[in-house]
Structures are given as structure tokens and as C-alpha cells.
Amino acid sequence: MSDTHLTMLMGNEAIAYGALKAGVNVVAGYPGTPSTEVLETVAKHNPGPVHVEWSTNEKSALEVAAGASYCGARALVTMKQVGMNVASDPLMSLSYIGVKGGMVVLVADDPGPISSQTEQDTRVYGRFSKIPVLDPTTPEEAFAMMPLAFDISERYNTPVIVRPTTRVCHARAPIDVDFVYAPHPFDGFERDVRWIIFPPRSYRGHLEMNVGTVKLAHEFSSSTFNTIIEHEVTDDRATALAQLYAGNAAAQELATDTSSVRKGIMTGGVSDSYAKEALTSPEFDGASYRLATCATPYPFPEEFALTFLAGLDEVIVFEELDPVLEQELTYLCGKHRLAIDIHGKLTHDTFEAGENSSAAIRGQLDAFFGVEPPEQPPAVVEAPPELPMRPPVLCAGCPHRGSFYAVKKALKGQRAYFMGDIGCYTLGNAAPLDMVDTCLCMGAGITIAQGMQIVDPNAKHIAFVGDSTFFASAITGIINAYYNRIDITVIVLDNSTTAMTGHQPHPGTGVLMCGDEAYTKPGPAAEAHAVSIANILAAIGVDPIITADPLDLAASKKAVEEAVASPQVSAVIFKSPCIALGKPTTPYTVDEDICTDCRSCIREIGCPGITLRTEEDGSKQVIIDQTLCFGCGLCAQVCRFDAIGKADAR
Amino acid sequence: MMNIVFSGVGGQGIVLASKLVASAALADGRRVRAAETIGMAQRGGSVVSHVRFTSEVGETIAASLVPAHAADLIISFEPGEAVRALSYLKEGGIVVTAADAQIPVTAALTGSSYDGIAAREYLSAHYGAFIVDCDRICDECGSPRVVNTALLGAAYGTGLLGLSEESFDHAFASLIKPRFIDMNRQAFALGMQCIDRRW
Numbered sequence: 001m002s003d004t005h006l007t008m009l010m011g012n013e014a015i016a017y018g019a020l021k022a023g024v025n026v027v028a029g030y031p032g033t034p035s036t037e038v039l040e041t042v043a044k045h046n047p048g049p050v051h052v053e054w055s056t057n058e059k060s061a062l063e064v065a066a067g068a069s070y071c072g073a074r075a076l077v078t079m080k081q082v083g084m085n086v087a088s089d090p091l092m093s094l095s096y097i098g099v100k101g102g103m104v105v106l107v108a109d110d111p112g113p114i115s116s117q118t119e120q121d122t123r124v125y126g127r128f129s130k131i132p133v134l135d136p137t138t139p140e141e142a143f144a145m146m147p148l149a150f151d152i153s154e155r156y157n158t159p160v161i162v163r164p165t166t167r168v169c170h171a172r173a174p175i176d177v178d179f180v181y182a183p184h185p186f187d188g189f190e191r192d193v194r195w196i197i198f199p200p201r202s203y204r205g206h207l208e209m210n211v212g213t214v215k216l217a218h219e220f221s222s223s224t225f226n227t228i229i230e231h232e233v234t235d236d237r238a239t240a241l242a243q244l245y246a247g248n249a250a251a252q253e254l255a256t257d258t259s260s261v262r263k264g265i266m267t268g269g270v271s272d273s274y275a276k277e278a279l280t281s282p283e284f285d286g287a288s289y290r291l292a293t294c295a296t297p298y299p300f301p302e303e304f305a306l307t308f309l310a311g312l313d314e315v316i317v318f319e320e321l322d323p324v325l326e327q328e329l330t331y332l333c334g335k336h337r338l339a340i341d342i343h344g345k346l347t348h349d350t351f352e353a354g355e356n357s358s359a360a361i362r363g364q365l366d367a368f369f370g371v372e373p374p375e376q377p378p379a380v381v382e383a384p385p386e387l388p389m390r391p392p393v394l395c396a397g398c399p400h401r402g403s404f405y406a407v408k409k410a411l412k413g414q415r416a417y418f419m420g421d422i423g424c425y426t427l428g429n430a431a432p433l434d435m436v437d438t439c440l441c442m443g444a445g446i447t448i449a450q451g452m453q454i455v456d457p458n459a460k461h462i463a464f465v466g467d468s469t470f471f472a473s474a475i476t477g478i479i480n481a482y483y484n485r486i487d488i489t490v491i492v493l494d495n496s497t498t499a500m501t502g503h504q505p506h507p508g509t510g511v512l513m514c515g516d517e518a519y520t521k522p523g524p525a526a527e528a529h530a531v532s533i534a535n536i537l538a539a540i541g542v543d544p545i546i547t548a549d550p551l552d553l554a555a556s557k558k559a560v561e562e563a564v565a566s567p568q569v570s571a572v573i574f575k576s577p578c579i580a581l582g583k584p585t586t587p588y589t590v591d592e593d594i595c596t597d598c599r600s601c602i603r604e605i606g607c608p609g610i611t612l613r614t615e616e617d618g619s620k621q622v623i624i625d626q627t628l629c630f631g632c633g634l635c636a637q638v639c640r641f642d643a644i645g646k647a648d649a650r
Numbered sequence: 651m652m653n654i655v656f657s658g659v660g661g662q663g664i665v666l667a668s669k670l671v672a673s674a675a676l677a678d679g680r681r682v683r684a685a686e687t688i689g690m691a692q693r694g695g696s697v698v699s700h701v702r703f704t705s706e707v708g709e710t711i712a713a714s715l716v717p718a719h720a721a722d723l724i725i726s727f728e729p730g731e732a733v734r735a736l737s738y739l740k741e742g743g744i745v746v747t748a749a750d751a752q753i754p755v756t757a758a759l760t761g762s763s764y765d766g767i768a769a770r771e772y773l774s775a776h777y778g779a780f781i782v783d784c785d786r787i788c789d790e791c792g793s794p795r796v797v798n799t800a801l802l803g804a805a806y807g808t809g810l811l812g813l814s815e816e817s818f819d820h821a822f823a824s825l826i827k828p829r830f831i832d833m834n835r836q837a838f839a840l841g842m843q844c845i846d847r848r849w
Contacts, residue, residue: 173682389754
């Protein structure tokens with residue numbers, strides 16, 4: 001049996017343990033795939049004194065962390081890449097102000113993208129804000145980098161960005177987490193003009209950052225996270241040299257310095273492991289190359305890169321998202337007048353968007369080295385049968401289905417446009433609901449609806465927003481509508497959780513991520529502390545504000561009709577918990593004697609629990625999957641023939 | 651090196667299955683890397699998980715994802731998803747799949763006739779796939795939630811994994827709630843038997 005200290009950890013868990021190992025005192029974040037599990041893991045393994053919170057949004061989280069850092073505490077902020085856009089306002093200024101306790105901004109990028117709006121590259125934020133960026137290649141490296149990130153933050157008086165990507169965040173690897181948490185000691189806030197941002201302060205800050213950047217680039221050049229591997233296939237000349245200097249170590253080293261290697265590969269992030277995997281393919285056995293892994297993309301370690309470039313003719317760069325390393329190398333070659341061809345995204349030799357893979361990099365390396373793969377992929381014997389599409393859908397029993405359907409019914413026949421937003425309810429775009437006309441970013445539906453209403457006042461503009469998104473970034477937009485007298489209707493889809501990212505609590509639930517159990521579990525104490533969406537809307541002046549149960553179709557439709565009829569900003573709060581928070585009730589079933597096979601239930605609401613059974617004679621019968629049905633009853637309200645009822649009532 | 655791809659539909663318990671294998675391999679002293687799909691695809695979409703572990707001392711694993719045409723084994727929770735994952739399978743690789751089709755809601759909407767039968771026939775004809783009657787095993791165990799351990803038992807029954815039975819005991823103990831362990835052991839054993847009998 002193996003080393004008992006080793007645990008299979010997801011990259012995000014490894015990052016969390018790395019932060020605990022560094023004695024982190026305060027952790028704040030906003031959920032977002034692929035970053036969410038970092039904060040959750042700290043909360044789960046909280047040794048006690050760590051303050052862990054889901055903040056209302058990334059800007060709040062970053063500012064909370066900054067305040068803790070001003071007092072000398074070590075603080076971690078977590079978010080996905082688009083969260084960085086929300087947090088960028090304080091981040092840009094904080095870069096000038098600096099920190100006291102170590103502050104790490106964990107931003108998970110999502111090449112693909114797999115679960116995101118953009119393929120933005122947070123390494124570019126590093127350059128933009130002059131904040132150092134560490135880019136782990138594996139979960140193990142991410143774990144090891146966290147204490148270094150806090151250390152650099154304190155020594156260089158700057159926040160530090162750690163930027164994993166999805167395939168590092170959600171990869172698993174064995175990691176030794178046998179350490180004892182020791183809280184980082186801090187001595188509190190000291191009044192000083194350095195904490196107040198003013199133009200002269202920013203000018204001085206700018207100069208200080210520039211000095212620090214050069215110094216840190218030098219330090220990064222000897223970082224153990226940046227590595228160079230030389231794979232030299234000894235040619236006749238080198239063999240002769242080696243024989244000539246046999247027994248003379250110093251002379252041999254000199255001989256090695258006259259490397260015959262002319263081709264180089266530079267990698268960053270998860271592409272490093274893909275390239276290493278690809279290079280084990282047999283066609284590269286005879287290839288000589290130098291492989292550099294750059295885990296510190298900003299500030300770029302120029303001396304490290306120059307060592308790598310020495311003697312090379314050609315380099316290919318493997319990285320995802322933007323050509324950050326590629327541009328640095330191209331710049332460096334110009335600066336030092338090196339006649340080296342740099343290949344990558346800009347030269348169309350590697351993927352310009354989306355994810356890399358071992359197979360793709362292997363093909364790109366075949367072209368780079370001018371070799372042929374010895375074996376061909378297995379031949380496809382016969383074309384496979386047609387497979388069904390599986391787009392993600394709202395779950396069976398999801399209350400959003402009822403909300404979308406009620407709005408659709410209420411506005412039938414009217415010219416109306418529907419603004420979606422970010423969350424599970426983006427899936428309201430799918431057929432047959434087809435209720436999302438726009439989706440841009442968190443909270444944008446509410447304000448986009450206003451812009452459309454201004455130029456098209458005769459149409460109805462409806463904005464859907466989830467409960468967590470409401471708190472994160474919808475409130476200012478609703479105030480904007482009221483203040484500017486713009487008639488839109490806001491539909492709040494309140495399912496009492498942040499569902500899409502895995503059911504995190506939010507201000508509307510009152511549930512916290514650390515502290516007394518009464519506040520960290522749903523219950524009366526948490527409920528008493530919950531922020532009321534209805535009260536916020538009322539305080540703004542929204543009228544009417546109707547709360548409805550989206551699983552009651554008639555009442556929901558009436559609520560929407562009443563709200564839409566209002567000549568000013570109005571709202572319906574559809575309140576019904578996410579199915580993941582409860583247990584299913586008795587499932588519904590189709591009375592096959594009554595069912596006319598009109599299939600309205602399938603065509604109208606698209607519940608994954610309703611499906612067709614093929615009979616022996618080849619005909620089809622609508623049935624309800626008894627293991628999927630949650631018992632919400634929406635289909636029974638849609639059926640005109642009363643053919644659907646509770647399974648136990650029939 | 652053992653490369654395994656798990657495929658299926660979001661919500662079927664694929665992540666736990668891949669964690670069990672990874673944990674068993676680690677308990678047997680192998681080097682292990684794994685990766686999973688999390689996020690939007692979980693809502694009824696096609697999902698895959700990857701588990702890679704070393705078979706020989708001194709081997710290393712670079713990437714967490716199984717490259718194309720490199721999987722020794724596909725363990726699929728759904729026959730159509732097994733077919734979808736075939737681009738991962740290496741020449742001579744093995745497919746173990748649940749027999750039962752998961753029919754997506756979009757199939758009912760678009761009038762697609764997908765029922766999994768053509769997928770099963772294709773797998774049997776060209777890949778010598780092991781088709782596991784998971785519904786029957788679930789019935790015997792009294793829970794619809796043991797598909798993952800039934801499939802793992804079947805995969806183990808092929809003899810391909812090369813891991814000890816004790817390593818799975820260890821994995822079960824560390825990842826499954828105590829009150830569900832016996833039920834999952836039973837599903838694992840029934841899965842193994844179904845390979846012996848080639849149900």
C-alpha cells in the first residue's frame with residue numbers, strides 16, 4: 001500500500017490547502033466555474049480562525065481582502081475570469097497602493113470556453129495592472145505555488161494573481177497535505193498616507209511598481225517553477241567531443257554548452273503537460289529540442305528566456321487563450337536582435353482559440369519537426385449510428401421552467417423581448433421555452449432591457465435575473481430604471497441558492513460560510529438574517545412587486561400580466577427552491593387511457609422527465625420517468641385533457 | 651499505463667465512479683492523474699471523466715486528460731455516450747457500458763428515434779463491448795443509485811485494471827457513506843459476475 005499522506009486532490013482543493021499552509025486569515029470570493037471549489041474547500045477544512053465568505057460579488061470580495069491585507073492579515077480572493085472584470089476597479093488602484101499582509105487573487109481561466117462567456121486571459125490583466133502572475137501547470141504545482149504567492153506579495157508590496165485554468169482546477173492528483181495550519185500573525189492597521197490614493201501618490205506608486213517589476217522578473221528567472229529540459233540526440237560531432245573530453249568534467253560541460261539543439265519549445269499552464277505527453281510519441285525519439293516551461297508569465301523572466309533561446313533557430317510556443325509567452329519571446333528577439341523564428345498563435349501554427357490537447361500539440365510538433373507519426377489512428381470500421389444531441393437543460397422539476405412558461409403565456413400575442421442573464425436560467429433559451437433573447441454578463445439583462453425600451457417604447461421588455469445575480473449586480477440597474485422612469489418588468493427567479501455553480505448560499509439565504517452553526521446551516525437564525533429582495537425592490541420604488549409560486553401556473557400568469565400592465569418599473573418574484581435543496585414528492589404519471597397523444601406536455605415545457613415509450617406495434621406513448629419526476633406538477637397544469645396526475649392518486 | 655475514460659450523462663454518478671478508481675489505484679501504490687467535467691454540462695449534457703494510472707514502476711504521467719486513441723478502457727453509463735467516446739479508445743481497447751439508453755428531452759421534441767439499440771449493436775459488432783444490464787443489478791440491490799459501482803465491478807471483471815480487490819475496499823471505505831457500502835459491494839460483485847457470464 002502507498003504513502004498514507006497522499007490524497008487525491010482536485011486542483012482547486014490543492015490551491016485551498018496551499019493557502020491554508022500559508023496561514024491565510026481571510027478568504028472572500030464569488031462563485032464561478034471553474035474557481036468555486038477553492039473557497040468551499042477552505043470553508044470545509046477551516047481549522048477555525050479563518051474568515052471565509054461568499055461576498056456579494058467579486059469587487060466586494062477583493063475590497064474585503066484588501067482591507068484585511070491593510071491590517072497585515074494574509075488574504076485570498078477567489079473568482080472566475082469574468083469575475084476579474086467586476087473586481088478590476090479596486091484591483092487596478094490596489095496595484096498602486098500595495099498591500100501589507102500577503103494578498104493573493106485566485107482567478108481561474110476557462111479555455112474553450114467550457115462554462116463561461118469569454119476566453120479572456122488573466123495573464124493580460126497581470127500586465128495591464130502590473131501585478132505578478134503565477135500560472136500553475138498541475139494541481140501539485142498549484143499547491144506549492146500558494147505559499148510562494150503570499151511571500152512574493154509581502155516582499156514586493158503587491159497583490160499576486162494565481163491563474164490556473166479549468167484543466168488544472170478540475171484535474172486530480174495525489175498531494176501530501178500533512179501540515180499543521182498556523183495562522184499568519186498580523187498587527188493591525190497603521191494610519192499612513194500610503195493608504196490614500198491621490199494623483200501624486202499614484203505617480204510615485206507607478207515608479208515603485210516599475211522598479212519592483214524588473215526586480216521580480218530577475219527573481220523569477222531563477223525560480224524553480226521555470227524549468228528547461230534539454231533533449232539532445234547526440235550527433236557524430238557531439239559524440240566525438242564527448243569521447244575527446246572523457247574524464248574531464250569541466251571540458252565536457254563546455255562541450256555541452258556548444259549544444260547542437262536548434263529547436264525550442266516553450267509552454268505555459270496545462271499545455272506543458274500536453275506537450276510533454278506528445279513528446280513521448282515515438283516520432284520524436286530522434287528529435288533534438290529544448291523545452292522551457294514558464295510558470296511566471298508576468299513579469300516575464302527575460303534572463304530565463306534568454307538562456308532558453310541561446311543557440312536556437314526556431315521556437316514553438318504552446319499556451320491557451322492569448323499569445324502572451326509568444327509575444328514576450330518575439331519582443332525579446334527584437335530587443336536582443338536574435339534571428340529566431342517564434343511560432344505560435346500569431347503565426348497560425350497553434351490553435352488561436354479554444355483548448356489545446358496532447359493530440360493537437362502532437363500534430364503541431366510533427367509539423368514543427370517535419371516528422372510523420374509512425375502509426376495512424378484506428379480505422380473506423382463503419383460509420384457509427386446517429387447519436388442524440390444532449391444540450392444542457394433545466395432539470396425535471398426546476399421552478400424556472402414554470403416561471404419562463406408563465407411569462408411566455410402572459411405575453412402571448414404581444415410584442416415582447418426577453419433578457420436573460422447568467423445562471424442556470426440561461427438555459428431558458430432552449431426549445432421549447434425559447435425565452436432568452438439576450439444574455440451578456442451578470443446583471444446586464446436589466447439594463448439592456450432599458451436601452452431597448454428607450455428606443456422601442458411600444459414593445460414590452462422583460463428582464464430575468466436570478467437571486468444570487470440580483471445581489472451581485474442587478475440592484476444598481478433597477479435603481480437606474482426607476483430613476484430614469486423606464487418601464488421594464490423585472491422577473492426575479494428566486495430559487496434560494498446559487499444553483500449553477502453548485503448551490504452556494506447568498507445574502508437572500510442568510511447562510512454564512514463560517515462561524516456559529518446556527519448561521520452556517522439553513523434554519524431560523526439564518527432566515528432571520530436573510531436580505532429580502534422584495535424589501536429592496538420596495539425601497540427603490542418598484543411597483544407592483546408581486547411574489548408568486550412559479551409552480552402555480554394560473555397565479556403566475558396573472559402576476560406577470562399585472563406587473564407588465566404597470567406603466568413603470570415593476571417586478572415579479574418567482575419564489576420556489578431549487579430541486580437540489582429538497583426531496584422529490586410523489587411523481588406524476590400519465591393516464592394512458594385519457595392521453596390523446598397530443599404531446600402538448602412535451603412541446604410546451606420540455607421537461608426531461610417526460611419522454612416517449614415505443615410500444616410493440618411501433619406507436620409511441622407519452623410517459624413520465626418516475627425516477628426523474630420531482631412532482632412539481634407543471635405538466636399536469638399544461639395538459640388540457642387532465643390526463644396527468646399524481647401517481648398515487650390513480 | 652492504464653488510461654480510462656468514463657462517459658455518460660450529467661447527474662449519473664460518473665464523478666464518484668472515477669474517484670473510486672483513482673482512489674483504488676492510489677491505494678495500490680500507483681501514480682494517478684484524473685480530471686472531470688464540472689459546470690454547465692452537468693445539466694443533462696454529455697460528460698466525460700478521465701483516470702490515468704501507472705502499471706509499471708518508474709512510469710510517469712504527464713497530462714491529466716487521456717489523449718485521443720489512447721484509452722485502454724471506456725466505462726460508459728449510457729450506450730450512445732459510449733459510442734460518442736470511441737475517439738478516445740485505442741486499437742484493441744475495451745468498452746464496458748450500461749445497456750440502458752438515457753433519452754434526452756430534445757429527442758422527444760425533435761422526433762429523434764434514439765433508443766440506444768443501434769448504439770449497443772454497433773458496440774457489440776465492432777468493439778466486443780461488455781453490455782451490462784445495470785437496471786437488473788439496481789433492482790437486485792434495491793437502489794437505482796448503484797449503476798456506478800455495478801459498472802466498476804464489470805470493468806474489474808474484465809481483469810484489465812490490474813488492481814487488487816483490497817484497493818477497492820479501501821476506496822469504498824473512503825468515498826462511500828458507511829450505510830451504503832454493503833449495497834455498493836453487492837452491485838460491484840454483480841457487475842463482476844455479469845462479465846463472467848457475459849450477460
